[in-house]
Amino acid sequence: MTVTAPQGFRASGVAAGLKPSGKPDVALVVNDGPSDVAAAVFTTNRCKANPVLWSEQVMADRRAKAVVLNSGGANCYTGPTGFQTTHASAELVAQRLGFGAIDVVVCSTGLIGEELDRDKLTAGIEKAVTELSTRGGAAAAEAIMTTDTRSKQTVREGDGYTIGGMAKGAGMLAPALATMLVVVTTDAAIDSETADRALRAATRVTFDRLDSDGCMSTNDTVLLMCSGASGKTPDADEFTALLTEVCHDLAQQLLGDAEGSEHDIAIQVVNAATEDDALAVGRAIARSNLFKTAVYGKDPNWGRILAAVGTTEAAFEPSELDVAFNGVWICRGGAPGEPRDAVDLSGREVTVTVDLKAGQQSATIWTNDLTKAYVHENSAYST
Amino acid sequence: MTVTAPQGFRASGVAAGLKPSGKPDVALVVNDGPSDVAAAVFTTNRCKANPVLWSEQVMADRRAKAVVLNSGGANCYTGPTGFQTTHASAELVAQRLGFGAIDVVVCSTGLIGEELDRDKLTAGIEKAVTELSTRGGAAAAEAIMTTDTRSKQTVREGDGYTIGGMAKGAGMLAPALATMLVVVTTDAAIDSETADRALRAATRVTFDRLDSDGCMSTNDTVLLMCSGASGKTPDADEFTALLTEVCHDLAQQLLGDAEGSEHDIAIQVVNAATEDDALAVGRAIARSNLFKTAVYGKDPNWGRILAAVGTTEAAFEPSELDVAFNGVWICRGGAPGEPRDAVDLSGREVTVTVDLKAGQQSATIWTNDLTKAYVHENSAYST
Numbered sequence: 001m002t003v004t005a006p007q008g009f010r011a012s013g014v015a016a017g018l019k020p021s022g023k024p025d026v027a028l029v030v031n032d033g034p035s036d037v038a039a040a041v042f043t044t045n046r047c048k049a050n051p052v053l054w055s056e057q058v059m060a061d062r063r064a065k066a067v068v069l070n071s072g073g074a075n076c077y078t079g080p081t082g083f084q085t086t087h088a089s090a091e092l093v094a095q096r097l098g099f100g101a102i103d104v105v106v107c108s109t110g111l112i113g114e115e116l117d118r119d120k121l122t123a124g125i126e127k128a129v130t131e132l133s134t135r136g137g138a139a140a141a142e143a144i145m146t147t148d149t150r151s152k153q154t155v156r157e158g159d160g161y162t163i164g165g166m167a168k169g170a171g172m173l174a175p176a177l178a179t180m181l182v183v184v185t186t187d188a189a190i191d192s193e194t195a196d197r198a199l200r201a202a203t204r205v206t207f208d209r210l211d212s213d214g215c216m217s218t219n220d221t222v223l224l225m226c227s228g229a230s231g232k233t234p235d236a237d238e239f240t241a242l243l244t245e246v247c248h249d250l251a252q253q254l255l256g257d258a259e260g261s262e263h264d265i266a267i268q269v270v271n272a273a274t275e276d277d278a279l280a281v282g283r284a285i286a287r288s289n290l291f292k293t294a295v296y297g298k299d300p301n302w303g304r305i306l307a308a309v310g311t312t313e314a315a316f317e318p319s320e321l322d323v324a325f326n327g328v329w330i331c332r333g334g335a336p337g338e339p340r341d342a343v344d345l346s347g348r349e350v351t352v353t354v355d356l357k358a359g360q361q362s363a364t365i366w367t368n369d370l371t372k373a374y375v376h377e378n379s380a381y382s383t
Numbered sequence: 384m385t386v387t388a389p390q391g392f393r394a395s396g397v398a399a400g401l402k403p404s405g406k407p408d409v410a411l412v413v414n415d416g417p418s419d420v421a422a423a424v425f426t427t428n429r430c431k432a433n434p435v436l437w438s439e440q441v442m443a444d445r446r447a448k449a450v451v452l453n454s455g456g457a458n459c460y461t462g463p464t465g466f467q468t469t470h471a472s473a474e475l476v477a478q479r480l481g482f483g484a485i486d487v488v489v490c491s492t493g494l495i496g497e498e499l500d501r502d503k504l505t506a507g508i509e510k511a512v513t514e515l516s517t518r519g520g521a522a523a524a525e526a527i528m529t530t531d532t533r534s535k536q537t538v539r540e541g542d543g544y545t546i547g548g549m550a551k552g553a554g555m556l557a558p559a560l561a562t563m564l565v566v567v568t569t570d571a572a573i574d575s576e577t578a579d580r581a582l583r584a585a586t587r588v589t590f591d592r593l594d595s596d597g598c599m600s601t602n603d604t605v606l607l608m609c610s611g612a613s614g615k616t617p618d619a620d621e622f623t624a625l626l627t628e629v630c631h632d633l634a635q636q637l638l639g640d641a642e643g644s645e646h647d648i649a650i651q652v653v654n655a656a657t658e659d660d661a662l663a664v665g666r667a668i669a670r671s672n673l674f675k676t677a678v679y680g681k682d683p684n685w686g687r688i689l690a691a692v693g694t695t696e697a698a699f700e701p702s703e704l705d706v707a708f709n710g711v712w713i714c715r716g717g718a719p720g721e722p723r724d725a726v727d728l729s730g731r732e733v734t735v736t737v738d739l740k741a742g743q744q745s746a747t748i749w750t751n752d753l754t755k756a757y758v759h760e761n762s763a764y765s766t
Binding site for chain 2: 045046047048074076077078079082111112113114115183197211214216217218233262264265287288290294297299300301302304306307308309310311312318319331333334335336370371372373374376378380
């Protein structure tokens with residue numbers, strides 16, 4: 001079950017020939033209402049792709065009736081021609097479905113810096129419109145995949161309403177959003193203010209804390225569309241909590257499918273003076289190639305962790321730092337603690353805990369190891 | 384020719400058994416004066432190794448009569464016992480040579496988080512003292528190697544004086560110093576103020592702009608010792624220029640021997656509003672794993688460069704950015720320019736030029752590609 005699990009949504013996924021492989025590459029998700037409330041967060045990269053430049057305008061009024069997504073080309077750094085292609089996609093969807101282009105969000109993913117074939121995309125959108133279905137969510141999720149090895153979908157049931165979601169992303173997974181496209185739908189009846197607040201709260205502790213390879217994308221979009229078709233208006237906090245669950249689930253699916261990765265690493269920073277300190281320390285560790293290669297080599301190299309912690313301005317005393325791998329405190333007081341060979345890193349899940357002993361705040365950043373397969377995948381193919 | 388090229392210096396390099404391989408691992412460089420002026424810059428990492436904590440105290444008066452260096456163990460994050468080992472090394476050198484421990488700089492490199500064998504180190508120092516020679520520079524340079532595949536040495540002749548240098552470093556090469564130990568000697572007769580200013584000016588545009596793998600070390604030390612034995616006092620600017628040449632030469636040797644690297648990449652950022660902007664953009668690109676893997680794959684992927692530029696707060700307009708690989712402007716105005724296949728990345732040297740079109744400042748950052756061999760070297764062995 002996926003974006004068509006909630007009432008009021010139709011979706012489709014078709015092959016338009018944008019991908020050389022001939023696999024599905026155009027997806028459409030339509031909100032049939034009665035509400036068209038929506039919320040979105042976009043990449044904070046200043047060099048944004050054309051679909052992001054367009055969709056930011058669409059979302060200015062916090063309303064959207066449809067989102068059209070393509071893989072097989074990011075339409076990024078393609079200049080005015082590329083922007084026209086994005087605009088033409090929105091126009092076409094709007095025309096066929098009987099509303100305005102300014103209600104159509106556009107997302108693209110794939111190669112950066114190459115033009116998207118407008119004719120193929122147009123033909124694909126025509127086909128996607130004819131195949132719209134209340135059971136089309138899985139097809140849509142498949143059509144947005146790039147280097148993903150599997151499609152990412154989830155659904156959660158609230159009290160009288162449903163939230164469904166799909167995501168794509170495997171590389172360029174970094175802070176303040178990964179190279180990800182995420183569409184979340186709900187039939188809850190909520191206002192745009194509530195939707196916006198809930199989405200920002202949910203992404204802040206999920207997608208924003210995923211830092212697979214430190215590379216911030218140009219196309220990231222997380223879109224929430226609310227049909228109101230259930231007639232149910234949940235409590236805002238309850239809705240936010242359920243939405244956070246959905247985002248967490250999708251974020252973990254992205255983590256688990258990161259390019260070439262062999263380990264999913266949760267970096268828990270505890271007893272920080274502030275949450276910002278905890279995040280800064282977590283991100284510094286997540287971006288240390290030496291730490292990430294050590295985990296790939298199943299080596300609980302806490303020295304590389306302290307070296308990364310030491311690059312931050314967080315509050316801590318170097319001689320008081322404790323570090324655990326999977327619960328074994330192999331560094332105590334900035335020096336060797338329990339024996340390193342008590343740590344087993346053979347499983348996919350690794351938890352690193354860093355105790356700053358400087359306060360009561362904590363945060364977790366999720367990352368992956370750095371493997372030969374990551375290097376291979378990102379050197380042998382343009383993305 | 385190396386640190387013993389200038390008059391007034393003796394050096395040695397011996398095998399103390401700290402390295403399992405049995406290769407040389409203890410080096411000693413002694414300044415026989417008449418002057419004992421010295422200057423040093425250390426890692427800015429807040430989690431510093433014991434020898435750095437010690438040597439910062441030694442350098443408080445900007446004087447030093449000797450430096451003892453060991454490979455085969457970084458003596459980092461080894462607590463009070465480790466600090467005592469560092470202190471004992473300085474005491475021993477001082478005792479044997481007839482001055483105070485507070486005039487002896489100590490440097491260590493190798494594994495982090497493991498204790499250094501004090502008995503072996505002590506025996507090695509005793510041996511190093513007996514082997515001191517005015518022709519011992521090459522032996523000293525060899526004894527500080529870790530994963531280096533070759534020793535790094537250089538010498539430059541000034542007008543009546545000489546500057547010699549040696550360096551080690553192959554990984555953890557990052558900003559505000561790399562995992563490097565550098566000893567530079569000169570027989571110029573200069574005061575401590577001039578020495579300090581010259582060393583800071585030289586490192587600012589050489590070692591500080593080397594960002595091989597984004598990982599800041601815990602042991603970095605760049606030491607300048609001045610014997611004054613030539614009796615010549617050069618003009619401060621002229622001395623700084625020659626010292627900068629020495630540091631640049633050593634920095635390029637470090638770059639060329641970076642772990643597993645296949646390309647040396649110069650990232651030139653031009654027409655920036657400020658030098659800080661140029662540096663921020665250069666560093667952001669140098670730390671993009673996606674950019675670095677692309678160069679490894681000989682792919683002039685300018686899209687990944689723009690994605691990195693977009694993460695900075697430098698002044699620029701995304702739609703005005705130009706990017707060249709080896710002089711071919713394949714990105715013009717944030718969109719495709721010259722054909723990508725006009726770029727040849729088969730050689731080791733790669734120059735990336737980013738034109739921000741926002742001012743008159745520029746800066747160059749040097750980095751390496753990210754290769755399978757880097758991952759292998761840093762996952763298969765603890766360092």
